[in-house]
Amino acid sequence: MKGRSYIGVLVLIVCLNSLLVKYHSYFSDEEDKIYIIYTDNTRNNETSLLLHYKSLLQQVTKRHLPKTILQYYKKSFSVFVAKLTKEEANKMAGLKGVVSVFLNQKRIWPESSSFDDKGFGPLHTKWNDSCIAFNFSCNRKIIGAKYYLSTSNEPLSQADFESPRDSKGHGTHTASTAAAGNPVTIASMLGLAQGTTRVAIPSVRTFVYKVCWSTGCFDESIHAAFDEAVLDGVDILSVSLRSDSIDNTNHFKDVISIGAFHAMRQGVLTVVAGGNFGPRPASLHNLSPWTIVVGASTLDRRFITAVKLGDNRTYEGVSLNAFDLEETLYPIIFGGDASNTILDVFRRKSRFWKLNNTLDVRLVKGKIVLCEGKEGVEEAFRVGAIGILMYGPTLPEKALSYPLPACFLQTKDVTGIFKYISSTRNPVATILKTYELNDTLAPVPDLIAPGVNILSSWPSNLSISDILGETRKSEFNIKSGTSMSCPHVSGAAAYVKSFHPTWSPAAIRSALMTTAKKMSPVNNRDAEFGYGAGEVDPVKALHPGLVYDADEEDYIKLLCGHGFNTTAALQLITGDNSSCSEITPGSARDLNYPSFVLKAAHPKQHVSGRFHRIVTNVGTPFSTYRAIVTAPRGLHIYVIPSVLSFTSLGENHTYVVIVDGVLKKSMVSASLTWDDGYFNVRSPIVIFDERAERVATSSTLRNVVIITVVVIFFSFAIIIIRYKELCIFL
Structure with missing residues (x-):
């Protein structure tokens, strides 16, 4: 077995109210705005670079004093930030040496036991440790922490810490989910999900970069974090962050896409969250083909909360209810029967309680209230309800915690509760404490990366829910979203990198994908569009046999071949003098990717396509691989x-895959496996037509489907935990 190297993994920590943070702009059109100016990369000296930036500003401003350079980056990007009018920005964009000008669009709790540095040795010399904070202490676990304020001088919220310290919980939870935390025994959220929290790499060291505040996350801050992360010596970037733009195709103005490209150029792999808008068409965010995009999946456990009526009938629903009513029965009332008539609130409004003061406190206080939907929790809590029952057509996948006993039920079950309330003079009920159930009916496997009901560390100063008035606190909390799945895959990538420090980001991605366990399209309607390459096995990924490698030139060919062929647009991403005229544009089909995707021109008609691939031997010196193809009837591969x-x-070695046949369904799955008797290098093959686009998500780079969505093998954390000498960064 090969020895492991000291590597670095970065978590780009973001801490806002949403589980997956977005960044956005808030400026009005009338005033000077903050612009990011992306220039060529011909000046390496910092002094000459700064003079060049000032010269550019002097050429566009008519004012007596030159514009102040608010911020500039000199490590991975040739970028500076300045306040400009729209006219000045347009002039700037036309200057020689300026690649692009665009608007600036708009953390971690170190005392958590997950970040205890007990047993950690001295730092490796490759790491540039830096801890910038007045209230944040680094150690041998968290070896660096930085924060980035916007140059807009927007005042911070009272809840924000002007330091890397987490004020929302998102950063602490994601950092300790799988890629940064230590194993912690007897972990739970107020008694729920009891057990030991295990992580991908127990001996990981952490470097955190805080780019978000209560007001948002700004491009300039994200640029700076990517820039410094490369200088700090990280090897894996875990980014639980997305843009709020509905256009996922514009890589030229997507700071994450640009940052990830520059990181890839330096050998740094970026793992990004796919977004929380699925499952529906075109719901995936962060589509850059030089990253790994991660989706969220359910676990093989469920949190069940039961409701018991006065007639002893019981109904089961979903929530995270840590309250114990000791089976005491309380009066139950339908919200529509508790309208605040003093304020002339209609019965229908009080069914949903989306507004304050819709419920009559005299009718609700001390009772369990039944409402449609889940927006009425704050109102029920405000008026002193003892508990709340919510209902809807289906049960939610993720369980939520509330500041009072609560349960979400299915509409079909609530019919019985309504009948009980209407037929009983004094209806009563109770909400039982949540219990955990192993989901034995769950398909095996049936996950992407764990992202639903994930127990992980939580800041000790924050309540477990964001409902006003909630006071309960816990060292651990249960959260859901692709922000939670992203660090699982980051940890798996770091594990592979620790054994193969010279592998490129594409090679690591290939290893994770081609060794992933196959999932069943029967149990997953969207098939590869939903679960990607399959269930990742980090231990098996250490020895993939063959890898599909790709570098900067391959991605430039792809961009040039798909409409991104203007010099300015291309150089915005590359940051150098790259030109499509100097290379042969490439087809999306020929990107050296460990998957194959072909779109049929018309439904139920003949389809054909050709793919070129190159594989690199990383298994044994003398080996012979044979191609094994599985394909549905009527399709020839x-x-x-x-x-x-x-x-x-x-x-x-190079090879060609030829697909030919008739597509009878809207989408079919096939596969190619290279087998040498020991290694099995599997790649998914997907053929689809326009009908499938209504139910599946594909990248807008034409036929390149983001099948880097990988899944995680639950026991791998237990398998690798014995390797105490492993030491990596997050």
Whole structure:
């Protein structure tokens, strides 16, 4: 077994109210705005670079004093930030040496036991440790922490800490979910989900970058964090962050896409959250093909909360109810029967309680209230209800905690409760404490990366819910979203990187994808569009046999071949003098990606396509791989050549995949596996037509589907925990 190296993993910590933070702009059109100016990269000296920036500003301003350079980056980007009028920005964009000008669009609790540095040795010399804070202490676990304020001088909220310290909980939870935390025994959220929290890499060291505040996350801050992370020596960036733009295709103005490209150029892999808008078409965010995009999935456990009526009938629903009413029965009332008539509130409004003062405190206080939907929790809590029952057509996948006993039920079950209330003079009920149930009916496997009902560390000064008036606190909390799944995959990538420090980001992605366990399209309607390459096995990913590698030139060819062929647009991403005229544009089908995706021109008609791939031998020096193809009836898939023989490690071989046939369904799944008798290098093949686009999500880079969505093998944390000497960064 190969030895492991000291590597670095970055968590780009974001801490806002949403589980997946978005960044946005808030400026009006009438005033000077903050612009990000992206220039060429011909000046390496900091002094000459700064003079160049000032010269550019002097060429566009008519004012007596030159514009102040608010911020500039000199490590990975040739970028500076300045206040400009719209006219000045347009002039700036036309200057020689300026690639692009665009508007600036708008953390972690170190005392958590997950970040205890007990047993950690001295820092490796490759790491530039830095801890910038007045109320934040680093140690041998958290070896660096930085924060970035916006140059807009927007005042901070009273809830914000002007330091890397987490004030919302999102950063602490994501950092300790899988990629940064230590194993903690007897962990729970107020008694729920009791057990030991285990992580991907127990010996990980953490470097955190806080770019978000209560007012939002700004591009300039994200730029700076990416820039400094590369200088700090990180190897994996875990980014639980998304843009609020509905246009996922514009890589030129997406700071995460640009930052990830520059990180990739320096050998740093970026893992990003896919977003929390699924499952529905075109719901995926962060689509750059040089990243790994992660979706969220359910676990093989469920949190069940039961409601018991006075007639002894019981109904089961979903919530995180840590309150114990000791089976005491309380009066139950329908919200529509408790309207605040003093304020002339209609019965229908009080069913939903979306507004304050819709319920009559005299009718509700001390009772369990039944309402439609889940927006009425704050109103029920405000008027002193003892508990709340919510209902809707289906049960939610994720369980939520509330500041009072609560349960979410299905509409079909609530029918019985309504009948009981209407037929009983003094209806009563109780809400039982939540219990955990192993979901034995869950498909195996049936997950992407764990992102639903995830127990992880939580700031000790924050309540477990964001409902006004909630006072309960816990060292751990249960949260859901792709923000929670992203660090699981980051940890798996870091594990592979620790054994193969010279592998490129694409090679690591390939190893995770081609060794992933196959999932069943029967149990998952969207098939590969929903779960990607399959269930990742980090231990198996250490030895993939073959890898599909790609570098900066491959991605530039892809961009040039798909409409991103203007010099300014291309150079915005590359940051250098790259030009599409100097290279042969590439097809999306020929990006050296460990998956194959083909869109049919018309439904139920003949479809054909050709893919070129290159594989690199990382298994054994002398090996012969044979192609094994599985395909549905009526679809023919040929591999030329069908046998690849290697005589040394690092040797490359090319091959072609030809797809030909009639697509009878809107989407079909196939696969290609290279097998040498020991290694099985599997790649998914997806053929679809326009009908499938209504139920599946594909990248807007034409036929490139983001099948980097990977899933996690639950026991891997237990398997690798014994490797105490492993030491990586987050």
